[in-house]
Amino acid sequence: MGLKREDFIVLDEGEPQSTVEFDVDHQELDLILVLDVSSSMTPSLNLVKAQARAAFSSLNFRDRVGVVIFDNLPYLVMEPTWDWQAVETAIREINVKGRGTEPIHHARREVPGMKLAPAPDVA
Numbered sequence: 001m002g003l004k005r006e007d008f009i010v011l012d013e014g015e016p017q018s019t020v021e022f023d024v025d026h027q028e029l030d031l032i033l034v035l036d037v038s039s040s041m042t043p044s045l046n047l048v049k050a051q052a053r054a055a056f057s058s059l060n061f062r063d064r065v066g067v068v069i070f071d072n073l074p075y076l077v078m079e080p081t082w083d084w085q086a087v088e089t090a091i092r093e094i095n096v097k098g099r100g101t102e103p104i105h106h107a108r109r110e111v112p113g114m115k116l117a118p119a120p121d122v123a
Contacts, residue, residue, distance in 0.1 A: 029063040030080040031055070033087075035094065038071040042096050049091050056084050069094055 005022040033052045037045065056065065064080035065087045078090050 026060050026062070029059065030066070031059065031063060032066045032068055032080065033091070034068045034070065035091075037069045037094055037096050039096055045094075045096055049094065052091055053088050056088070067091060
């Protein structure tokens with residue numbers, strides 16, 4: 001992000017104060033991309049998938065990315081991973097199919113604290 005000491009103003013009771021110490025440190029991030037793949041997204045899904053892949057350019061190499069898709073229920077496509085290429089492949093394979101989704105070959109597992117539906121059947 002390139003933030004510098006000069007980008008901040010510290011106020012105490014409305015009066016500017018000098019900054020004694022300033023440090024920029026990148027914390028690791030787990031990003032979960034949640035994509036709507038309901039049939040209403042058919043016209044926009046390719047754009048959404050392209051934007052999801054473009055989001056990687058803002059990440060640090062230590063960040064992990066996972067993918068959850070949903071139509072009427074959420075499905076875990078990929079748990080957070082450092083393998084961004086695998087995530088990009090998974091995103092490319094997501095398609096809308098009727099009211100549900102066309103399941104991709106990736107395993108879906110429960111996300112802690114989130115109730116996930118079983119993968120939809122392929123028609």
